[in-house]
Amino acid sequence: MKENDCKCEHLWAEFNQTLEKNSGNRSALITVLHKAQELFGYIPREVQIRIAEELEIPLADVYGVVTFYNFFSLKPQGKYKISVCKGTSCYVRGASGVLERFSKTLGVGPGDSTDDGQFSIEVVRCLGACGLSPVMTVNKDVYALVKQESIPEILDKYAAEEVQESATDTLQRDQRET
Amino acid sequence: MPMISLTIDNKKVEVEQGTSILEAAREAGTGIPSLCYLKDINVVGVCRVCVVEVKGARSLVASCVAPAAEGMEVLTNTNRVRNARRLAVELILSDHPMECPTCIRNLNCELQTLAEELGIRDVRFEGERTKHTADNSSPSIIRDPQKCILCRRCVSVCEHVQSVKAIAPQNRGFDAVVSPAFEAGLAETECVNCGQCSLVCPTGAIYEKDDTTRVWDALADPNIHVVVQTAPAVRVALGEIFGMEPGSVVTTQMVGALKQLGFNKVFDTDFTADLTIMEEGSELIERIKSGGKLPLITSCSPGWIKFIEHFYPDLLPHLSTCKSPQQMFGALAKTYYTGKAGVDPANVFSVSIMPCTAKKFESQRPEMNSSGYQDVDVVLTTRELGRMLKLAGIDLSSCPEEEYDDPMGISTGAAVIFGATGGVMEAALRTAYELITGETLPSVDFKTVRGMEGVKEASVQVGSLNVNVAVAHGLGNARKLLDAIKAGDADYHFIEIMCCPGGCIGGGGQPIPTDLGIREKRIGGIYTADEKMVLRKSHENPAIQQIYKEFLEEPLGHRSHELLHTQYVARGKYK
Missing domain, CATH: 3.40.50.1780 (Rossmann fold)
Known part of the structure; x- marks a missing residue:
């Protein structure tokens, strides 16, 4: 993802501001990585190189931090990020089955996203709601006491949102054009 | 620097304040084995081979990173200490290829020497093993993470002595590996081929390309x-x-x-x-x-x-x-x-x-x-x-x-x-x-x-x-x-x-x-x-x-x- 070929100039503009503010400041690494993850949805190589240069941290260290923390990812995340908890409590109450069902339905495993960029799956450890396990989230929506059978319904909800959004877009475009 | 006194194996020892227990013992002629430790360069306490007993301490302490203190009573050679050291090395060996006779560092390997000194005749743990491939991209240096024990000496020498840091620990836990960013080959990085890493590697994980x-x-x-x-x-x-x-x-x-x-x-x-x-x-x-x-x-x-x-x-x-x-x-x-x-x-x-x-x-x-x-x-x-x-x-x-x-x-x-x-x-x-x-x-x-x-x-x-x-x-x-x-x-x-x-x-x-x-x-x-x-x-x-x-x-x-x-x-x- 080069600055000029990613069709994300506006993201780079914002990210460059963050970089400039933290120029030469090694201790800002985590903050800057958070910003990158939030803006780009993942932390591609070009972004890590810019961080290394601007914060004056060896690239091997930047990559070391990115690969140490689960929060940062090296691959693009889906628009809807499904996080299935596999902490102890969720694990014993069937999280593996839930995860497997998601993988089967979407055709991608944990750490990957669907070809259309809509959904990605990841495994997390303990969301702090063990009493309601198994627990999972889709972006900021929390689902408790999840059953395998309810998975199609959950996915449908976001697919429907997509249809809605694209209808709104078309409507807006039509209105602009007329 | 003010002096402090402590006892090591019941022997009174005087050292400068700030000296580690390990260095204090070595000054006093008491050998404590170590593996990841490299004086002034890599002092990180990760291998746990240099552990000793300190009276009043809850658990064994890594003597390379623990400073000696006034009145401290240190025991370097008890059953508890020997067992802990042996356990640490056995765990390292449980994920080590054990190709000693064909390894480039055969008979000049710190891990091999340590296993011999600790009298390890059997590794009790069999489990999953890491799988890494060697990096042959550089005309100068070969890295074989399969033999790496994650002591970080190479990382420290590359960073602190040479100020290059082309390699660092990547990933976490069982997946941890010392490597350049993005697991790139050394030849694709800012590595200058100085080979200081090969001098400090305790095993055969980094060595010269043999021509x-x-x-x-x-x-x-x-x-x-x-x-x-x-x-x-x-x-x-x-x-x-x-x-x-x-x-x-x-x-x-x-x-x-x-x-x-x-x-x-x-x-x-x-x-x-x-x-x-x-x-x-x-x-x-x-x-x-x-x-x-x-x-x-x-x-x-x-x-x-x-x-x-x-x-x-x-x-x-x-x-x-x-x-x-x-x-x-x-x-x-x-x-x-x-x-x-x-x-x-x-x-x-x-x-x-x-x-x-x-x-x-x-x-x-x-x-x-x-x-x-x-x-x-x-x-x-x-x-x-x-x-x-x-x-x-x-x-x-x-x-x-x-x-x-x-x-x-x-x-x-x-x-x-x-x-x-x-x-x-x-x-x-x-x-x-x-x-x-x-x-x-x-x-x-x-x-x-x-x-x-x-x-x-x-x-x-x-x-x-x-x-x-x-x-x-x-x-x-x-x-x-x-x-x-x-x-x-x-x-x-x-x-x-x-x-x-x-x-x-x-x-x-x-x-x-x-x-x-x-x-x-x-x-x-x-x-x-x-x-x-x-x-x-x-x-x-x-x-x-x-x-x-x-x-x-x-x-x-x-x-x-x-x-x-x-x-x-x-x-x-x-x-």
């Missing part, structure tokens, strides 16, 4: 004329592989051994070290006279060259355009020497024996073929030569002593000191002084530029000019000088930089172990060798005078520019 087979094959071919050059620093270290004291000067035995191996001609890189002084000295005078770029910085050390190309490309005009002595030799072996000897350069195979892993990279740089062929065909490190001699059944200590061949085996004391930090500077001053003033030096020794201090400075009166010089060894120290130049705070005429601590005697291709004490002894050997030479100034070398008369004409002349000078590449920090 001995190509040399054996050339030696076995009767149609190939095989010539060899030996670097100054090899002669004071090779003996260690055969059990001699570090710093033993084994020049004549080494020459005898190389002849026994079957090399057609055994020459000396010292010859072109003398030539370097003529060329670089002339370049310095030229730059001072014509208002050229100053300070002039030496260019003998290929790790240093790659460092400045990556990290300070804007300072490249400061570098001398002189090739390193190895590459000057290579260019002349297939032009000057073949012309004199009546040999077809196409049939010449040129080998060099170097204390250095970066020299392998240097010989393969695309511009290093000014003879019309690759100027140096194969570079072997001191360790590889040791291996060849052992394979041939040659014991260096009983090898017949022989002299280098003419004409590229004739050299001076000024050339041999190229092997130690400050040596190139001292050699240059010896010649510059006499050539500029026309007077004989009262003493050839410039002791201010010698020794292990990281950055050394001196001011030398040469005729009407007060020449300011600086010397740095280890790239972390080089960085300090470069930053000073960038900031405009460096009022020097001439700077010598050697990539490795102590200079080439501490190079990444030297015998293992190479530590501070051993470096100092090798430096001692270098100056002993210098003192024993009849000629000690490069311009007095008759073979150098002859090559200018017969072939090169004059320093910085047309032919010199073609064969002995080069240019550099501005590389990005991260490609």
Whole structure:
């Protein structure tokens, strides 16, 4: 993802501001990585190189931090990020089955996203709601006491949102054009 | 520093405040085994091999990171301690390939030695094993993470000594691996190939690329004329592989051994070290006279060259355009020497024996073929030569002593000191002084530029000019000088930089172990060798005078520019 070929100039503009503010400041690494993850949805190589240069941290260290923390990812995340908890409590109450069902339905495993960029799956450890396990989230929506059978319904909800959004877009475009 | 007293195994010990328990015990003569610990460089307490019992402490403590305290009672040799150490090593071994007999570090491996000392006869744990593939991308260094025990010594030396940090721990837990970013091959990174990591690796996880087979094959071919050059620093270290004291000067035995191996001609890189002084000295005078770029910085050390190309490309005009002595030799072996000897350069195979892993990279740089062929065909490190001699059944200590061949085996004391930090500077001053003033030096020794201090400075009166010089060894120290130049705070005429601590005697291709004490002894050997030479100034070398008369004409002349000078590449920090 080069600055000029990613069709994300506006993201780079914002990210460059963050970089400039933290120029030469090694201790800002985590903050800057958070910003990158939030803006780009993942932390591609070009972004890590810019961080290394601007914060004056060896690239091997930047990559070391990115690969140490689960929060940062090296691959693009889906628009809807499904996080299935596999902490102890969720694990014993069937999280593996839930995860497997998601993988089967979407055709991608944990750490990957669907070809259309809509959904990605990841495994997390303990969301702090063990009493309601198994627990999972889709972006900021929390689902408790999840059953395998309810998975199609959950996915449908976001697919429907997509249809809605694209209808709104078309409507807006039509209105602009007329 | 105030002193504190404690007891170690019921023995009263006094140490300076701030000393670790491990160092306190070692000062008192009590051995505590360690693995990840590397004094002053890697003090991280990750391997848990150096654990001891401290009275009142809840659990065992890692003695390398725990400071000794007043009144502390330490026990280093209890059942609990021995069991914990054994457990730590067993757990490391449970994910180790156990290929000892075929490993490059067989019989010179700290993990192997430790397992022996702890009496481990069985590894109780069988479980999942990590799977990594070796990185063969670099012409200098191979990394085999399968044998890595994650001690981080290589990471520390790369970061704290060389200020490069091309490698770091990546991922987490069972997936953790020491590697460049994005698991790239070393060749694709800012690694300078210095090989300091290979010197500190306790196992066989980082080592020199072994090129001995190509040399054996050339030696076995009767149609190939095989010539060899030996670097100054090899002669004071090779003996260690055969059990001699570090710093033993084994020049004549080494020459005898190389002849026994079957090399057609055994020459000396010292010859072109003398030539370097003529060329670089002339370049310095030229730059001072014509208002050229100053300070002039030496260019003998290929790790240093790659460092400045990556990290300070804007300072490249400061570098001398002189090739390193190895590459000057290579260019002349297939032009000057073949012309004199009546040999077809196409049939010449040129080998060099170097204390250095970066020299392998240097010989393969695309511009290093000014003879019309690759100027140096194969570079072997001191360790590889040791291996060849052992394979041939040659014991260096009983090898017949022989002299280098003419004409590229004739050299001076000024050339041999190229092997130690400050040596190139001292050699240059010896010649510059006499050539500029026309007077004989009262003493050839410039002791201010010698020794292990990281950055050394001196001011030398040469005729009407007060020449300011600086010397740095280890790239972390080089960085300090470069930053000073960038900031405009460096009022020097001439700077010598050697990539490795102590200079080439501490190079990444030297015998293992190479530590501070051993470096100092090798430096001692270098100056002993210098003192024993009849000629000690490069311009007095008759073979150098002859090559200018017969072939090169004059320093910085047309032919010199073609064969002995080069240019550099501005590389990005991260490609």
